Amino acid sequence: MCGVIGIYSKTDVNKKLFYGLNSLQHRGQESAGMVVYDGAKNKVEKRMGLVNDIFGSEELNRLDGTVGIGHVRYSTAGGSFKYNVQPLTAISRGREVALAHNGNLINHQILRTRLEEDGMMFQTAIDTEVLMFLLCRYLHDDIVEAVKKTMSMVQGAYSIVAMIDGKLVAFRDPNGFRPLVIGETDDGDVVVASENAPLEIIGVxxxxDMAPGEIIVIDDNGITTHRYESDEPRRHCIFEYVYxxxxxxxxxxxxxxxxxxxxxxxxxHEAAVEADLVxxxxxxxxxxxxxxxxxxGIPFAIGLAKNRYMGRTFIKPTDEERRLAVKMKLNxxxxxxxxxxxxxxxxxIVRGTTSANLIARMKEAGAKEVHMRVVSPPVEYPCYYGINTPNRRNLIAANYTIEEMREKIGADSLAFISMEGMIEASQKPGDIFCKACFNGDYPVDPILL
Structure with missing residues (x-):
């Protein structure tokens, strides 16, 4: 569940990218990167770590330029390694290209195998490089046509910001799995990002929201909008709002x-229980x-002290890291x-690691009873569109009944919101959402994996 940002401006974008990426840090904490175009060439700075640790004044001063893109990463395809850090960069037919991706391609392994059989060598293990290769392959004179041909080849979730010849390009998959927001400041800066917070901080x-299947190109002539025609249904990931x-x-x-x-x-109302505190x-x-x-009417209380210097525990890449992070994060x-x-x-509750840890420690701290209430339905199926639940054996709800889950996590009672209740809370029709992690109804068939 990465975060992406792109800015087209009349002035240097380095600090704006920095502030924007900071506001997207919750979407990925393994690595971060920026690519900035200075009018002649792309300048790149990307490493493992957090935004604040990577980009000091020295690094930002090297990234002078008026067009730029940035990325914060949480790994799904490819793993957490230095060679997978985004944005990716390439030179194709003398044209410099940079690209950052949020999402997960369903058919990337099929495409990668075919490309490797044709002699293509890859520098990373991530699906984004397949997307980058296709874009460069089709990139002749018309950027929009290259994007459309690329979109016709890939399936799954992708919200993209890219730079081609100093132009800022953004496009979103036809299902609209992952968010992408665009706006303009009074000074004429155009900002595209995964969420609205970076835009508000920068002054948009x-x-x-960019529409599913929408393609946008920003250059000195302004913003041009195009559409990739598709019969794919709109399916926004409802887990975006859950977590x-x-x-x-x-x-x-x-x-x-x-x-x-x-x-x-x-x-x-769905799962009332007598208690002293929420x-x-x-x-x-x-x-x-x-x-x-x-x-x-039950009093609200802060019963878990949070270490504000810790990141999000669900998006740590291993169970051991998650367990240690929970202890450090919440007391x-x-x-x-x-x-x-x-x-x-x-x-x-995804794997159950956090819940069992917290409940045990709350009881050790003197809680008489601990009743767990979860404001999403049980996660029973893996997500193939950008959440790191690749196998059902990692999902506690896929392998145990609710009563068995209650016993395993040590709660005195356990209840989840109903699917109907969650949809009611959205105040939108249920058919606009991807709910595959809850019900196994995949909008794009994962058999392509």
């Missing part, structure tokens, strides 16, 4: 904070816990929990 006053997006994100006309809060309110698992569980507490407050019946509210 007018913004909109990945920032609370202040409004993407595809849904605000993440209000969605989470409404989920908590609905769950308080405690959130911060941060994405906090709005839901507020909604649950206010609707149920139960015994003075709040002691002798209390607690309702702990979280956004989801």
């Amino acid at each position: 006053s007018h913004m909109r 990945f997006a920032r609370d202040d994100a409004t993407v595809d006309d849904i605000n993440a904070y209000m969605f989470r809060r409404r989920c908590g309110e609905i769950l308080s 405690v959130p698992v911060p941060d994405s569980g906090t709005p839901a816990a507020i909604g649950y507490a206010q609707e149920s 139960p407050l015994g003075t709040v929990l002691k002798d209390k019946r607690i309702i702990i509210v979280d956004d989801s």
